[in-house]
Amino acid sequence: MARLNAxxxxxxxxIGAGPYGLSVAAHLKARGIATHxxxxxxxxxxxxxxxxxxxxxxxRATDLSDPGKALSLDLYATSRGLPRLQPLPxxxxxxxxxxxxxxxxxxxxxxxxxxxGQAGNGFIATTADGDKMxxxxxxxxxxxxxxxxxxxxxxxxxxxxxxxxxxxxxxSGFAGKRVAIIGRGQSACETAxxxxxxxxxxxxxxxxxxxxxxxxxxAAGWRKDIHSQMAAWLEAPSAIxxxxxxxxxxVPSALRLLPQETRDAFSTACLRAAAAGWLKPRFGGVRxxxxxxxxxxxxxxxxxxxxFDDGRIDTFDQVMLATGxxxxxxxxxxxxxxxxxxxxxxxxxPILSHGFESSMPGLFFAGASAVSSFGPLMRFIAGTSxxxxxxxxxxxAKRRYAGPAYKPVEYGVAT
Numbered sequence: 001m002a003r004l005n006a007x008x009x010x011x012x013x014x015i016g017a018g019p020y021g022l023s024v025a026a027h028l029k030a031r032g033i034a035t036h037x038x039x040x041x042x043x044x045x046x047x048x049x050x051x052x053x054x055x056x057x058x059x060r061a062t063d064l065s066d067p068g069k070a071l072s073l074d075l076y077a078t079s080r081g082l083p084r085l086q087p088l089p090x091x092x093x094x095x096x097x098x099x100x101x102x103x104x105x106x107x108x109x110x111x112x113x114x115x116x117g118q119a120g121n122g123f124i125a126t127t128a129d130g131d132k133m134x135x136x137x138x139x140x141x142x143x144x145x146x147x148x149x150x151x152x153x154x155x156x157x158x159x160x161x162x163x164x165x166x167x168x169x170x171x172s173g174f175a176g177k178r179v180a181i182i183g184r185g186q187s188a189c190e191t192a193x194x195x196x197x198x199x200x201x202x203x204x205x206x207x208x209x210x211x212x213x214x215x216x217x218x219a220a221g222w223r224k225d226i227h228s229q230m231a232a233w234l235e236a237p238s239a240i241x242x243x244x245x246x247x248x249x250x251v252p253s254a255l256r257l258l259p260q261e262t263r264d265a266f267s268t269a270c271l272r273a274a275a276a277g278w279l280k281p282r283f284g285g286v287r288x289x290x291x292x293x294x295x296x297x298x299x300x301x302x303x304x305x306x307x308f309d310d311g312r313i314d315t316f317d318q319v320m321l322a323t324g325x326x327x328x329x330x331x332x333x334x335x336x337x338x339x340x341x342x343x344x345x346x347x348x349x350p351i352l353s354h355g356f357e358s359s360m361p362g363l364f365f366a367g368a369s370a371v372s373s374f375g376p377l378m379r380f381i382a383g384t385s386x387x388x389x390x391x392x393x394x395x396x397a398k399r400r401y402a403g404p405a406y407k408p409v410e411y412g413v414a415t
Contacts, residue, residue, distance in 0.1 A: 008122045008134040010036045012395060015113050015125070015334070016141035017041045017101065020367035023065040023384035024139055026104035027392040030067040033399065036133065038109045038125070042097035044143050045090065048166040052194050054087035056186045056276045057381055061238045062088060064100045065385035071100050087278055117336035122362060137362040137395055140332065144325040144368050151182070151323055153297045161304045162297070162319045165191045175199040177317040180306065182294070184210050188322030189275035189283070196285035203287040203316070205306075206273075210288065214277040238382035241270030252374035252386055256354065260346060263375060270376040273324075327369045339363070346372060355394020356387065362398070364391050 014025045017039030025037040040046075055062060063072045076096045077084060085092070101108055111127040118124070122136045148164045165187050171194050181192045184206035195202040204210070236246035248255065249270055255263055296307040303315045328348030329340055344351045344359035349372035356364045356373075366387040370378040377383035 008136050010034050010135040012137045013125050013135040014139045018044055018143050019064050019381050019384050021141035022101050022105055023388040024366050024391050026066040027388040037105050038113050040110050041101040042094045044145050045094050047169055049090055050168050050171045053090040058239050059086045061382035065388045066104050071103055113334050116334050139364040141366040146331050147325045147327050149323045149326050153294045157297050158299050165320050165322045171195050171198045179318045180205050180316040181320045183322030185273035186275050189279050192286045193282040205289045209290050211274040212277045212280050213274050240376050245270050249376050252377050255375035267376050356391045357394050366391055
């Protein structure tokens with residue numbers, strides 16, 4: 001295959017070394033495409049998730065992706081003599097990611113990319129230490145860091161009293177403190193349980209009741225009767241969303257063909273806030289206040305005073321926001337302004353071709369940034385295989401047909 005531009009340092013620069021960045025790099029390298037990957041392996045998982053956390057994803061949906069399927073979680077566990085624990089502890093998953101990186105992307109460049117801009121027939125990436133490298137294409141696989149949602153009531157709150165759950169990797173320092181956790185999804189509920197176990201006074205505050213997934217099978221006396229067996233048979237491999245929507249999640253190529261409004265509604269239904277049932281037995285020490293909204297948050301005397309829509313006022317030593325994420329290209333500070341402005345988006349998310357290419361030829365996105373185009377699977381580890389293969393096909397097509405025969409994909413909405 002002919003290279004698009006032999007004068008560039010690399011054919012592809014991948015930015016991000018989490019599950020998606022490492023999987024994309026593994027596939028590109030296997031295809032013989034000159035690829036350079038930047039980032040610290042599994043850094044978001046290592047630095048932004050508290051000790052003791054466990055994965056909601058089932059074991060079978062937790063493999064990172066390499067073309068030969070030679071670097072599976074099963075193989076890693078066997079090689080390390082680890083038990084097949086489900087749910088999987090976060091430390092074991094980080095260890096697996098490090099092992100995958102060592103084997104699949106041994107030349108990982110751990111420097112941080114601070115700027116990406118256009119340069120000639122490609123792109124130029126600048127590292128934090130000032131080094132510059134050029135490439136035909138760039139893949140953005142930076143995950144959800146810096147894309148957390150802050151409710152309006154907390155927009156002006158002092159950071160020392162209000163933080164997002166992703167800002168904590170150790171909750172032991174909150175022992176003896178009264179902590180409000182805002183939200184009712186997996187992150188909110190697991191953080192609340194971990195805080196309670198760390199001897200904090202944890203209160204979960206949410207607009208509606210907590211929705212527990214599969215809580216029945218974790219209850220005392222549960223047995224595998226015909227109903228539970230049928231539920232297991234009906235469960236889609238990635239276990240994202242409720243049946244039968246969960247099976248639609250497994251076919252991102254079909255979801256991409258749906259009208260955007262339909263795809264958005266589908267994703268919203270599948271990504272509804274919920275917590276894994278195995279957490280419920282650990283909730284005994286957590287106070288739950290549901291059916292309320294916070295209308296005002298004020299810092300007073302080193303605490304946060306929260307006013308609720310029912311008129312109640314309460315104070316806490318710390319507030320933790322588990323209010324989710326929303327990917328927005330505008331939050332990618334590394335992209336040069338003129339490059340960022342050229343990306344066609346809808347509600348902040350890039351509009352992507354079937355090969356994960358944005359409206360800027362040669363600029364690709366993988367992971368959470370692709371949910372708007374391909375559906376909920378891109379928010380989970382289970383989506384790494386589809387994304388890595390799709391990006392590789394997209395870049396290979398540009399490589400093979402470089403020149404007049406290549407026609408950019410037409411895009412509809414631009415913002």
